[in-house]
Amino acid sequence: MLSREENELLTRTGPGTPMGNLYRRFWLPALLPEELPHADSDPIRFRILGEDLVAFRDTNGKVGFLANNCPHRGASLFFGRNEEAGLRCVYHGWKFDSEGNCIDMPNEPAESDFKHKVRAVAYPSAEFGGFVWIYMGPPDKQPAHPNYHWCTQLGAERSQVRKWMQESNYSQGVEGDLDSAHVSFLHRKFGQDERPINYGAPRLTTMETDFGFAYGARRPSGQDYFWRVTTFVLPMFVSIPGGQYRGSGHFTLPMDDEHSWWFVVEPPPPPGGEWVLKPGQLTPGDADPALDPTNAFIPGTWRRVRNKDNDYMIDRQRQKTFNYSGLTGNRVEDSAMTESMGPIYDRTQEHLGTTDVAIIFWRRMMMRMARNLEKGIEPAILSDPDFFRAVPLQTTAPEADFGALWSTHHDAYRREPALT
């Protein structure tokens, strides 16, 4: 349970909010490269951390992020002309480069130097690991590019990435990813009840680390234990064990306080290996839109056909006979739960149990970091890009102690060299 004040602290991420300031210290995934497919391609609009931005890939291939409203009189730069290394507002012809410099102001007299006094709000961009990234924080605090696991793998730029829009506060999505217990229920298909994952009351242990935290969910498996260790890498990358290639995971990023972006990354396959995701498929556990078009997006949007307005097309007969939820696909099931809490869930109402310890840990950690930043204490992870390196673990082992299991695994991983 959170107090009302804590809930506000955790969920509000617009400009000037403590949590918003914390997230603005990090490089954040903003777009898929295919959204800006080539030099001088169409500008796109998007919202992140409550800010409306326009992105464009300039003539030199560099991605620019500008505030939506032209600094002149506020017309949207979305309608702008992306040409000759800049985005030109179609209202009066003001033109900005990817860094926000006003490089042309044709409606002013030639002798005017007004254009040197005007700047558009612009944020630095970067492209690596299959994403277009944005940094929205103070220029003097801009960190090095983070070495997330998949970013250090050969062919990282070919990683499979996906995104979609979630109609709830980002925190509800993060918490769903940190909640191993729901897998035994929400995602259950009948006839698979003997699998260890369907033991519904796992024992959870958390551990703070230099990258964020890890938590282990221990379920009995014969004489041994079935361990699922999930890693949370700051600021919001959750890597769930059991993927085909190590280090796949999700970012759940605030779009605004009542919507979020989910970004999925599947590391590139090793030479000769198979791609994990089919075209249009959101995650490995998700339904294939080629087989059922209701699992695709509404054309022109990042909203899925199965959404809260149609109850995710729940099939009550299927719920009686086929699977627990009556829904189709893990991501639809997750959305139905996390969105049905409401746009910003009132956590004064909840009742957390023993399987919610990772969620509690995450909240405490994020709120502590946001409060620390207000006191001038910067996130320690930003001091070394290698702190971002971590991978989850799924194993059956006799080890009962999470600390021992984790340090053996993580120490071995950190000794592996980065490949890029």
Place this chain on the structure above:
Amino acid sequence: MLTQEENELICRVGPGTPMGNVFREYWLPAMLAEEAPAPDCDPVRILMLGEQLIAFRDTNGKVGLIQNNCPHRGASLFFGRNEEAGLRCVYHGWKFDVDGRCIDMPNEPAESDFKSKVKATAYPTQERGGIVWAYLGPRSTPPPLPDLEGNMLPGAQAWAYQQPANWFQILEGHIDTAHVSFLHYGGIQPEVVPEGTFSEYQLRQRSAHFEVIDTEGGASYAARRPAYDGTAYWRVAQWIFPSFSMAPPGVLGLGKRNACEVPLDDHHTITYQMSVSRGRPGGNGPNASMNPIAMQPRTTGWHGRYQPIVQPSNDFLIDRQVQRENRGSAGFTGIKGIAMQDAAITSSMGPIYDRRQERLGTSDAMVIRVRRRLIAAIRAHMQQGTPPPGVDTPEAYRVRSGGALLPDDADWVEATRELRQAFVEHKDLDPALNGPL
């Protein structure tokens, strides 16, 4: 006219509001029984007094009305599994019975007693005459259900329709008999109805003299119009706390019909009509036979229940040519059907009408009285905790509406005392006296 503060006092009904607290002292219709037709059927979203609730009929046939957000982490129980005498959240398998008890918590260790500490908000329900009644109030032992004959007599049935307006606007329409001569009958001339019927008297003199009295459970009023041979036609109607009304058509002593306005939220209201055999086809419930209003296809949304096809968004399908010709029951408005004529007017005031703007006349005496009674009851409840009228006196609901012919000099209150009593048979009364309207 009401001050802004008085208007807010009456119109706002969400949790913690003064009128919301008054409403919660009473049993209110939550849904029609047909909406949860069979044991273990699909859960239903119910919005009521601004609260999001999930209704389900359990394996034993009992209807549960439970908070929307699972007490664990807030996922909606709408997606839940209605099985084996309880509703189970599909997120982590927590299961609740109709009383809100957590009866299974499979994601906690078997030795945990956490489930005995968790309770979902669940409201008591009772079924009667096709309606699922709910008590959203504070008492551990709820008061008795109101004695409403339209809901209790053999053959009692119910139907419902939703309007996009505050509950009190709709109630005011139901206690305003003066509009009937215009909105509903303005296109009907007295010559087309039989002589010597209530219909004729009403049309010969569209205005009326109004008198209002307080009753045990609310207020009653009568509209006097001249009739023949030293008699007068009195049209008597009722309002009972908090939102029950009885429209007067028919002969006083014979009518057995009740209505109740139930706020979904401050801007949407469902009217429940309860009567013995007055329905016609056209509803949208699983058992649509009762509903006389054609409905849009039902949706599972919070506002998806009992939405008439005729709506503000289509201007209630007003036919201007019919309105120009001004003939027949739709002539005055160009809108078909009495309920939809009412709906057009009450919703056209806006979701919550600003009553500082209005100008009330003598025919609004009942509206004024009901507001005063409500405001007094709200304040007494708010300040002294006084139970509002009717809560503990179910017999206060044993009243009837209708028309009566009385001698010119009769006191209508005395003369109609027995006729205004429900559950009394008057075999000598002739229903034809009413006429066709």
